[in-house]
Amino acid sequence: MAGGLTQSEFKNPVVRWIDSRLPVFTMMQKEYGTFPTPRNFNYFWNFGALAMVNLVIMIVSGITLAMHYTPNSALAFDSVERIMRDVNFGWLIRYIHANGASMFFIVVYIHIYRGLYYGSYKAPRELLWMIGVVIFLLMMATAFMGYVLPWGQMSFWGATVITNLFSALPIVGDPIVTWLWGGFSVDNPTLNRFFSLHYLLPFVIFGVVFLHVAALHITGSNNPLGIDPKGPQDTLPFHPYYTAKDSFGMAIYLIVFACLVFFAPNYLGHPDNYIPANPLVTPPHIVPEWYFLPFYAILRSVPDKLGGVVLMFGAIAIWFVLPWLDTSPVRSMRFRPWTRPFFFLMILSFLVLLYVGGKPPEGAYVTAGRLATAYYFLYFLVLLPWLGVKERTLPLPESISRPVLRGGGPLPAGAAAKPMEKA
Amino acid sequence: MMPRLFQGIRAAAGRRRAMPGGRLSRLAAGGLLGALLGAALLAPLPPGALAADEHSHETPRPPHAGLSFQRMFGSFDRAAAQRGLQVYREVCSNCHSLRLLSYRNLRQIGLSDAEVRAVAAAVQVQDGPNDEGAMFERPGRPSDRFRSPFPNEQAARAANNGALPPDLSLIVKAREDGANYVHALLTGYADPPAGVTLQQGMNYNTFFPGHQIAMAPPLTAAGQVQFPNMPDASVDQMARDVTTFLAWAAEPELEARRAMGVRIVIFLCILAGLAYAVKRKVWADAH
Amino acid sequence: MAETLAAPPGSPPHGREPLETPLGTPPESLVSVSGTGTRRDMLTLMTASFVAVGVGAMVWPFIDQMNPASDVLALASTDVNLAPVAVGQAITVVWRGKPIFVRHRTPKEIEEARGVSLSALKDPQTDAQRVQKPEWIVMIGICTHLGCVPLGQKPTDPKGDYDGWFCPCHGSMYDSSGRIRQGPAPSNLVIPPYAFTSDTQIRIG
Numbered sequence: 001m002a003g004g005l006t007q008s009e010f011k012n013p014v015v016r017w018i019d020s021r022l023p024v025f026t027m028m029q030k031e032y033g034t035f036p037t038p039r040n041f042n043y044f045w046n047f048g049a050l051a052m053v054n055l056v057i058m059i060v061s062g063i064t065l066a067m068h069y070t071p072n073s074a075l076a077f078d079s080v081e082r083i084m085r086d087v088n089f090g091w092l093i094r095y096i097h098a099n100g101a102s103m104f105f106i107v108v109y110i111h112i113y114r115g116l117y118y119g120s121y122k123a124p125r126e127l128l129w130m131i132g133v134v135i136f137l138l139m140m141a142t143a144f145m146g147y148v149l150p151w152g153q154m155s156f157w158g159a160t161v162i163t164n165l166f167s168a169l170p171i172v173g174d175p176i177v178t179w180l181w182g183g184f185s186v187d188n189p190t191l192n193r194f195f196s197l198h199y200l201l202p203f204v205i206f207g208v209v210f211l212h213v214a215a216l217h218i219t220g221s222n223n224p225l226g227i228d229p230k231g232p233q234d235t236l237p238f239h240p241y242y243t244a245k246d247s248f249g250m251a252i253y254l255i256v257f258a259c260l261v262f263f264a265p266n267y268l269g270h271p272d273n274y275i276p277a278n279p280l281v282t283p284p285h286i287v288p289e290w291y292f293l294p295f296y297a298i299l300r301s302v303p304d305k306l307g308g309v310v311l312m313f314g315a316i317a318i319w320f321v322l323p324w325l326d327t328s329p330v331r332s333m334r335f336r337p338w339t340r341p342f343f344f345l346m347i348l349s350f351l352v353l354l355y356v357g358g359k360p361p362e363g364a365y366v367t368a369g370r371l372a373t374a375y376y377f378l379y380f381l382v383l384l385p386w387l388g389v390k391e392r393t394l395p396l397p398e399s400i401s402r403p404v405l406r407g408g409g410p411l412p413a414g415a416a417a418k419p420m421e422k423a
Numbered sequence: 424m425m426p427r428l429f430q431g432i433r434a435a436a437g438r439r440r441a442m443p444g445g446r447l448s449r450l451a452a453g454g455l456l457g458a459l460l461g462a463a464l465l466a467p468l469p470p471g472a473l474a475a476d477e478h479s480h481e482t483p484r485p486p487h488a489g490l491s492f493q494r495m496f497g498s499f500d501r502a503a504a505q506r507g508l509q510v511y512r513e514v515c516s517n518c519h520s521l522r523l524l525s526y527r528n529l530r531q532i533g534l535s536d537a538e539v540r541a542v543a544a545a546v547q548v549q550d551g552p553n554d555e556g557a558m559f560e561r562p563g564r565p566s567d568r569f570r571s572p573f574p575n576e577q578a579a580r581a582a583n584n585g586a587l588p589p590d591l592s593l594i595v596k597a598r599e600d601g602a603n604y605v606h607a608l609l610t611g612y613a614d615p616p617a618g619v620t621l622q623q624g625m626n627y628n629t630f631f632p633g634h635q636i637a638m639a640p641p642l643t644a645a646g647q648v649q650f651p652n653m654p655d656a657s658v659d660q661m662a663r664d665v666t667t668f669l670a671w672a673a674e675p676e677l678e679a680r681r682a683m684g685v686r687i688v689i690f691l692c693i694l695a696g697l698a699y700a701v702k703r704k705v706w707a708d709a710h
Numbered sequence: 711m712a713e714t715l716a717a718p719p720g721s722p723p724h725g726r727e728p729l730e731t732p733l734g735t736p737p738e739s740l741v742s743v744s745g746t747g748t749r750r751d752m753l754t755l756m757t758a759s760f761v762a763v764g765v766g767a768m769v770w771p772f773i774d775q776m777n778p779a780s781d782v783l784a785l786a787s788t789d790v791n792l793a794p795v796a797v798g799q800a801i802t803v804v805w806r807g808k809p810i811f812v813r814h815r816t817p818k819e820i821e822e823a824r825g826v827s828l829s830a831l832k833d834p835q836t837d838a839q840r841v842q843k844p845e846w847i848v849m850i851g852i853c854t855h856l857g858c859v860p861l862g863q864k865p866t867d868p869k870g871d872y873d874g875w876f877c878p879c880h881g882s883m884y885d886s887s888g889r890i891r892q893g894p895a896p897s898n899l900v901i902p903p904y905a906f907t908s909d910t911q912i913r914i915g
Contacts, residue, residue: 060772061772064776067775067776068779078523081523081592082779082781084676085523085528085676085781086779086780086782087779088771088774088780089770089772089774089775090775091680092680093771093775095680236709240705241705241706244701244702245702245706247702248699250698251691251694251698252695254694255691255692258684259684259688261684262680262681262683262684262685263495263684265680266596271596271601274593274597275593275597527780564787565784566781566784690764691764693760694764697757697760698757700753700757701757704754
């Protein structure tokens with residue numbers, strides 16, 4: 001192979017010239033054109049592509065915002081307001097960026113829970129899943145540091161509280177916090193480094209996303225039935241089938257996004273962040289952005305400082321070992337009647353945590369938060385390993401293209417027969 | 424064809440046979456656990472605990488002010504905003520700054536160039552240093568920011584009994600339920616109920632968290648601010664107008680945003696329809 | 711179904727299909743939709759053009775955000791007090807971030823500026839076209855070659871061969887009316903919009 005040109009299938013001479021020297025077109029064709037994709041995706045499989053688009057939107061709007069933003073504690077708040085008031089379309093770009101973060105988490109949470117429901121983390125996709133968890137962690141770090149940049153009250157106190165989490169570590173805790181701050185409180189050096197890292201991390205995410213997609217294209221996609229495609233009759237070329245389906249999903253996503261940006265741009269934000277940061281006064285209710293609330297609730301449900309921090313990080317760390325915690329050989333919950341209700345209960349506990357995290361830590365909220373936290377860990381650490389062994393799963397369908405056992409109910413016989421005729 | 428059909432029917436029937444047990448167990452488990460969690464959630468609740476916002480059991484929610492811009496597609500009532508500007512200039516601006524706004528911005532609420540110049544020139548702003556290195560005062564220009572009543576926070580506190588009058592540029596965005604709250608606060612002064620002793624220099628306000636507010640009632644009598652064409656404007660009228668003005672000050676982009684939003688959402692809906700049609704066509708031969 | 715199967719094997723490649731027969735395409739994708747092809751084409755084309763319009767419209771804000779913001783545009787005027795500038799002296803003030811040369815010209819300099827015949831000029835302009843009051847010349851002090859600030863404001867500066875300004879970067883020389891006389895610059899120093907608000911006061915912009 002060395003020294004030779006690759007064989008290009010393309011007819012256009014320019015494309016062919018490039019492709020035979022650097023087969024990017026062949027690669028694109030292979031990975032996004034003809035890539036054999038299970039034919040039975042439902043709309044939950046749109047969310048990976050949506051997350052990708054969302055990342056691009058965040059990077060583009062972020063780069064343009066950085067052209068006007070000033071990362072200095074004396075100027076940051078006013079520079080953001082200048083973007084809102086004076087920069088051409090500045091309000092639009094900032095609201096896209098702020099609400100884009102929320103959209104990103106909505107999309108990624110759905111993407112994650114889709115993976116959890118259909119067993120997309122199981123062999124041979126363990127590494128693909130783990131890379132995804134890394135992306136999620138990077139997203140959380142990026143979102144947290146981005147929220148600090150406007151230098152409002154929530155920015156400042158969010159930064160103070162979250163960086164103080166590290167002080168829970170024995171011995172090294174306090175030096176680490178001082179190191180993170182670059183001083184003895186959250187201040188200008190903190191803002192400067194957060195801006196630098198907030199600009200850097202999205203590109204790191206981009207790189208890890210590339211690995212995520214590369215790993216996906218090695219194993220191929222999972223599908224709602226959780227069984228492997230057995231041949232060409234089980235798959236469709238990615239283009240035009242899934243490009244078309246993704247495009248429709250994208251339009252719906254953009255409608256939701258636009259409604260937020262244009263009609264409720266501050267609905268998911270907190271009014272206190274329109275008050276400039278004041279190191280002497282903590283707002284009465286400080287809450288992180290909504291997408292951190294489930295984890296924040298776990299933190300608060302433990303009455304011990306270190307314990308809370310450990311449990312909070314543990315809630316995500318647990319996802320890394322999930323492929324080995326789930327002992328069932330069956331991927332899709334459609335065929336796991338025992339585990340399924342417990343799975344939905346786990347979603348419920350996550351939503352309870354999301355709700356409780358935004359409420360003051362008192363009375364019933366604490367009880368509910370503790371119950372939900374306990375169940376969350378019970379599900380992953382006890383129920384999944386145990387049920388996977390004990391469960392009597394439903395019979396799996398023979399193949400994707402013969403949906404006689406499809407979860408969605410019996411299909412007309414003609415529809416089942418059609419692809420077979422073609423094959 | 425026929426054997427496959429039978430196969431399909433058999434399999435479907437088999438599935439249905441397999442279902443009842445699975446579905447029952449699912450329902451049972453789900454129902455049981457749901458009920459457990461629900462009970463756990465609600466059982467230890469003291470009455471009223473779900474409304475646990477720490478002020479809410481004493482601070483009433485501000486009533487809906489029903490202002491022009493509060494409707495989904497509403498815009499700022501220009502006349503109200505201009506009257507509100509007058510209230511701000513004559514009343515609020517004695518203590519409260521509006522530092523993120525420039526006089527030139529007032530063109531947006533319908534002031535002419537000449538009127539903007541007049542508003543700006545009515546104040547003396549500090550400029551400098553001049554060629555001798557000294558700061559000097561000059562009449563304001565449209566490009567100047569609104570002049571702040573105090574040079575710094577300390578001066579503001581010193582002049583206000585230790586309390587800091589907040590900047591009003593973003594007040595409507597920086598408070599929960601912004602416009603309703605501002606309007607309610609301005610009209611919410613009352614005599615303290617029996618048993619409440621006010622600290623020195625404090626005033627009782629129904630809608631202020633904790634009820635004790637350092638700001639004396641700013642709008643006290645009908646006609647306090649003499650609007651042209653509206654000689655005896657009520658306190659409520661003045662409060663509504665200044666709220667409109669401050670809402671505009673906080674979100675000057677609101678009208679452009681909503682207008683653009685309507686167009687973009689309509690466009691996207693059509694696009695979604697088209698994309699769906701394309702998807703149906705593409706998939707027509709795959710189902 | 712029948713239509714699909716009846717499609718001739720050599721039917722032209724469809725717009726949405728890959729142009730070439732791709733490697734290992736599953737059979738389904740080869741099933742041409744020629745029976746409904748034109749409708750799908752129209753639809754696809756319409757959708758694609760909608761997407762193009764949408765993307766185009768969304769690109770504009772991201773380009774326009776780099777244009778001067780409204781607060782920058784608002785800082786458009788600078789007042790200059792001319793009273794302290796004696797005959798023969800010059801001051802430099804800032805307008806829109808650029809140096810503005812204001813020189814109180816001597817009678818000799820005015821004479822020189824008026825005495826030049828237009829045919830000797832690269833960028834012909836009479837002195838009267840360039841000043842509002844002959845003793846005051848107000849110009850943007852940026853060489854029209856590549857944007858350096860010419861020397862000639864301070865008494866000790868080189869003024870070039872024409873009693874005006876000299877650009878040290880590439881040797882352009884301007885006369886006492888700020889017109890290009892020698893060197894690579896293509897045109898005269900630019901006159902900003904300004905007006906005398908009183909005998910000793912100008913407002914630039």
